[in-house]
Amino acid sequence: MPYIANTAQDRKEMLQAIGVESFDELWHLADVHESPPRFNLPEKGLSELEVLAKLGTLARENRTDLICFTGGGVYDHFVPAAISHVVERGEFLTSYTPYQPEASQGTLQAVYEYQSAMCRLTGMEVSNASLYDGGTALFEAILMALRRNRRRKVLIAGTLSPIYQAMVRTSSHHLAAEVRVTSDEPDQCADELLKSLDEETSSVVIQYPDFYGTIRDWTPLVMKAREKGITPICSVYPLALALLKTPGEMGFEIVTGEGQSLGIPLSFGGPYLGFMTTTSDFMRKMPGRICGRTKDLSGKPGFVLTLQAREQHIRREKATSNICTNESLCALRAIIYLALMGKTGFRRVGELCASKASFAAETLISIPGVRLASSDGFFNEFVIELPVDAKPVVSQLLRKGFMAGIPLGAFREERNKQVLLAVTEKRTREEIVGLAEALGGAL
Amino acid sequence: MKLLFEKGSPGRTGTTLPALDVQRSDRVPDSVRRREDAALPELSELDVIRHFVNLSRKNMGIETSFYPLGSCTMKYNPRFHEDVASFTGFAGLHPRLSLLPEGEEYCQGALRAVFEAERFLAELLGFADFTMQPLAGAHGEMTGLMLIAAFHEAKGEDRSVMLIPDSAHGTNPASATLAGFSARVIGTDAFGNVDLASLEKALGPDVAGLMLTCPNTLGLYDANVRQINEMVHASGGLVYADGANLNAIVGRVRPGDLGFDIMHINLHKTFSTPHGGGGPGSGPVGVCAKLVPFLPVPHIQEHSNGSLRLKHESAYSVGPVAPYYGNFLVILRAWAYMTTLGIEGFRRVSENAVINANYLRVRLQQAYKPAFERACLHECVLSASAQARLGVRALDIAKALLDRGFHAPTIYFPLIVEEALMIEPTETESKETLDAFISAMLEIAALAESAPDAVTAAPLTMPVRRLDETTAARRPDVAALDLEETP
Numbered sequence: 001m002p003y004i005a006n007t008a009q010d011r012k013e014m015l016q017a018i019g020v021e022s023f024d025e026l027w028h029l030a031d032v033h034e035s036p037p038r039f040n041l042p043e044k045g046l047s048e049l050e051v052l053a054k055l056g057t058l059a060r061e062n063r064t065d066l067i068c069f070t071g072g073g074v075y076d077h078f079v080p081a082a083i084s085h086v087v088e089r090g091e092f093l094t095s096y097t098p099y100q101p102e103a104s105q106g107t108l109q110a111v112y113e114y115q116s117a118m119c120r121l122t123g124m125e126v127s128n129a130s131l132y133d134g135g136t137a138l139f140e141a142i143l144m145a146l147r148r149n150r151r152r153k154v155l156i157a158g159t160l161s162p163i164y165q166a167m168v169r170t171s172s173h174h175l176a177a178e179v180r181v182t183s184d185e186p187d188q189c190a191d192e193l194l195k196s197l198d199e200e201t202s203s204v205v206i207q208y209p210d211f212y213g214t215i216r217d218w219t220p221l222v223m224k225a226r227e228k229g230i231t232p233i234c235s236v237y238p239l240a241l242a243l244l245k246t247p248g249e250m251g252f253e254i255v256t257g258e259g260q261s262l263g264i265p266l267s268f269g270g271p272y273l274g275f276m277t278t279t280s281d282f283m284r285k286m287p288g289r290i291c292g293r294t295k296d297l298s299g300k301p302g303f304v305l306t307l308q309a310r311e312q313h314i315r316r317e318k319a320t321s322n323i324c325t326n327e328s329l330c331a332l333r334a335i336i337y338l339a340l341m342g343k344t345g346f347r348r349v350g351e352l353c354a355s356k357a358s359f360a361a362e363t364l365i366s367i368p369g370v371r372l373a374s375s376d377g378f379f380n381e382f383v384i385e386l387p388v389d390a391k392p393v394v395s396q397l398l399r400k401g402f403m404a405g406i407p408l409g410a411f412r413e414e415r416n417k418q419v420l421l422a423v424t425e426k427r428t429r430e431e432i433v434g435l436a437e438a439l440g441g442a443l
Numbered sequence: 444m445k446l447l448f449e450k451g452s453p454g455r456t457g458t459t460l461p462a463l464d465v466q467r468s469d470r471v472p473d474s475v476r477r478r479e480d481a482a483l484p485e486l487s488e489l490d491v492i493r494h495f496v497n498l499s500r501k502n503m504g505i506e507t508s509f510y511p512l513g514s515c516t517m518k519y520n521p522r523f524h525e526d527v528a529s530f531t532g533f534a535g536l537h538p539r540l541s542l543l544p545e546g547e548e549y550c551q552g553a554l555r556a557v558f559e560a561e562r563f564l565a566e567l568l569g570f571a572d573f574t575m576q577p578l579a580g581a582h583g584e585m586t587g588l589m590l591i592a593a594f595h596e597a598k599g600e601d602r603s604v605m606l607i608p609d610s611a612h613g614t615n616p617a618s619a620t621l622a623g624f625s626a627r628v629i630g631t632d633a634f635g636n637v638d639l640a641s642l643e644k645a646l647g648p649d650v651a652g653l654m655l656t657c658p659n660t661l662g663l664y665d666a667n668v669r670q671i672n673e674m675v676h677a678s679g680g681l682v683y684a685d686g687a688n689l690n691a692i693v694g695r696v697r698p699g700d701l702g703f704d705i706m707h708i709n710l711h712k713t714f715s716t717p718h719g720g721g722g723p724g725s726g727p728v729g730v731c732a733k734l735v736p737f738l739p740v741p742h743i744q745e746h747s748n749g750s751l752r753l754k755h756e757s758a759y760s761v762g763p764v765a766p767y768y769g770n771f772l773v774i775l776r777a778w779a780y781m782t783t784l785g786i787e788g789f790r791r792v793s794e795n796a797v798i799n800a801n802y803l804r805v806r807l808q809q810a811y812k813p814a815f816e817r818a819c820l821h822e823c824v825l826s827a828s829a830q831a832r833l834g835v836r837a838l839d840i841a842k843a844l845l846d847r848g849f850h851a852p853t854i855y856f857p858l859i860v861e862e863a864l865m866i867e868p869t870e871t872e873s874k875e876t877l878d879a880f881i882s883a884m885l886e887i888a889a890l891a892e893s894a895p896d897a898v899t900a901a902p903l904t905m906p907v908r909r910l911d912e913t914t915a916a917r918r919p920d921v922a923a924l925d926l927e928e929t930p
Contacts, residue, residue, distance in 0.1 A: 014799070063549040
């Protein structure tokens with residue numbers, strides 16, 4: 001049988017040692033008296049060769065040759081090959097949560113280094129070992145603020161990813177909290193946020209750059225929020241921080257985000273990497289595992305999971321969160337990515353993205369009738385407005401081999417002529433010009 | 444070993460990037476421009492690889508050692524699954540493609556894999572449908588509880604209490620609280636089963652449901668499970684099955700047939716996807732017919748022409764719990780596992796897991812007191828209470844095992860067992876490995892009597908000795924900050 005070592009003879013000897021004649025006898029002794037079910041499933045399994053062939057066929061039914069100008073929270077960045085080779089080491093791949101620190105120093109030191117890098121990147125003081133994804137991490141941040149200031153209102157910028165808005169709605173349905181979402185027009189959103197900060201507000205949630213790619217300095221809003229005891233939360237695109245001012249510098253108290261851009265393949269939606277960094281003040285309110293540096297009996301430095309009094313296996317119903325398994329291997333990918341890129345490589349990726357996006361924007365708006373939807377600054381993602389309904393244009397471009405961006409009419413009818421495009425370091429001048437030609441031809 | 448940040452030299456980088464083929468410019472306003480580069484390491488590619496390879500050597504994993512961590516099902520993770528997960532047709536697929544107009548046509552293979560995994564699980568476990576969205580076991584629990592809440596809400600019933608046995612994983616009460624319930628604890632009887640009198644007393648019109656781990660965290664099968672489910676149903680509640688221990692019964696008992704309404708499973712346990720040092724996991728949730736309308740969206744549906752489409756709207760759906768279709772590459776590995784095993788393979792999984800656990804129980808009970816004197820399923824829970832009286836605690840035994848080349852079992856859980864050692868061998872271990880582990884355990888027990896200090900001094904052969912966890916928690920050092928940039 002696949003993956004089972006024991007032979008019939010081994011089983012016979014073991015059953016004998018247990019003191020039973022047969023497995024059936026043991027099964028009854030264990031108090032299971034259910035009759036065997038009949039399944040409408042294949043009785044026999046397939047060989048490795050056959051399974052690979054079947055999955056090869058399924059893989060070929062997916063179009064990964066399309067030239068990708070689509071982001072919206074998940075980006076087609078370059079992933080150095082070295083990352084997969086390292087994370088596939090069995091010592092990383094097949095270990096589990098480092099409950100026995102002496103046998104897990106590899107995982108623990110890597111987590112500590114990951115936490116350190118995420119703090120440096122976001123300008124914060126404390127990071128956890130990872131959460132599931134950017135959306136669930138954001139919800140955990142909202143919970144942290146609710147626990148901290150015991151207020152009821154959550155104020156969310158309408159420029160937050162619509163998927164994250166929906167996830168927050170799902171997860172907060174049963175909380176005694178009132179979630180308010182502002183307009184999705186960047187200027188109106190900023191105005192509404194500023195006017196709505198009051199003494200009942202627990203947290204204010206901002207995406208940076210926002211879903212539409214827009215970047216602005218949130219420092220004044222953040223400062224005003226903090227004056228009123230409101231926790232400002234930032235959901236950030238970490239790769240953008242290669243060039244952008246950190247959320248820490250703007251005064252945000254909790255930073256979360258999707259770490260997919262840091263060395264994790266597109267993977268049709270997962271596994272990804274939710275991350276969270278915060279200030280020391282919030283450390284003991286944070287969900288998830290946290291790794292700390294300490295010393296062993298002989299004074300040698302080492303690492304352990306720490307502050308476990310927050311966690312579900314100790315605190316049960318009073319825990320700061322129910323999270324147990326997180327995305328450790330994806331966090332390992334992120335720290336290897338950041339180490340390979342390094343200080344200059346990481347900035348360079350940011351420059352490539354921003355320069356190519358700027359070139360793409362210019363090239364696209366030179367098509368008659370196409371304009372930028374906003375004059376705000378951006379990093380590598382921006383919205384263009386077409387003279388016609390964007391949906392059929394995007395389908396037509398798909399057929400020509402371009403994932404030309406996200407038509408925004410699905411989120412709000414008034415945006416039906418708009419398309420959100422992202423440009424990464426992987427796109428070439430030729431591909432950008434090709435997109436512009438295809439778009440020009442489609443209009 | 445030095446930290447990454449303590450190594451390297453200014454100007455070094457570990458990657459190559461293409462030259463800029465457009466004019467250098469950007470649209471970043473000065474007010475939001477970073478003043479200094481993020482203080483990341485500056486190392487060559489070889490430096491980075493050597494650093495992490497050497498770190499990996501400080502870890503135990505299933506591939507280096509027997510890893511009998513109870514309730515975690517640390518079975519062998521087939522290697523070819525890693526190849527599958529790296530196929531460009533899967534790893535290179537943008538999830539947004541499926542949401543673009545007519546985009547589903549371009550990712551039918553990926554949608555097919557998720558859909559088939561869903562259908563396979565539904566049939567294997569006896570449920571009407573599954574959602575693959577939840578990203579880990581506890582996330583599946585949370586999703587399941589939100590479905591229960593939505594069900595009662597739709598019926599206009601106000602039920603705010605979730606019943607949870609005292610032997611349950613800590614995630615159960617934590618998830619219940621997050622989903623807006625208050626947890627009410629049910630006792631365990633003298634045989635390790637749910638105390639029926641305690642359950643009877645706890646049931647009432649305020650009870651939304653019961654969370655039951657099947658088999659339970661003591662590794663025991665509760666023969667009253669059908670009766671328990673009926674009692675909860677009779678009082679208007681739903682029963683949630685925690686599938687952490689599914690490996691014990693997979694292919695032999697269908698939880699849906701037992702009367703469970705809802706169940707989460709862990710693909711990283713029963714379905715052999717790698718644990719990754721603490722994730723990624725995957726926690727699909729199965730439901731009976733009456734709960735199907737509440738499942739998260741988007742949900743994959745098959746049309747009469749055989750093509751797969753996404754359903755985005757559903758009147759009663761709780762909404763999305765993850766951004767797309769769950770941890771897709773994890774689901775893909777599980778698909779490969781299901782297809783390799785077939786039903787016959789799954790029956791062999793439970794058979795061998797149960798034989799291995801009972802073999803350990805019988806051979807070890809001469810030295811360690813079993814928590815309950817009866818045949819177990821996939822894991823055996825022993826108590827080091829006798830050793831504790833000699834000054835050797837479960838923790839010490841765990842550390843002594845590390846020195847002998849074995850990962851430790853789960854310790855101090857379930858909470859209701861004094862000095863618990865929870866040992867789950869899984870089906871992929873051979874008799875020789877179990878025999879070697881038994882010898883080590885018996886040797887440690889003997890040493891506890893003759894020279895307890897030799898046990899409490901362990902580990903001595905690991906990269907570090909016991910670590911000071913108290914100071915770590917009192918004066919936390921959780922990040923090497925860049926001093927110049929610290930706010």
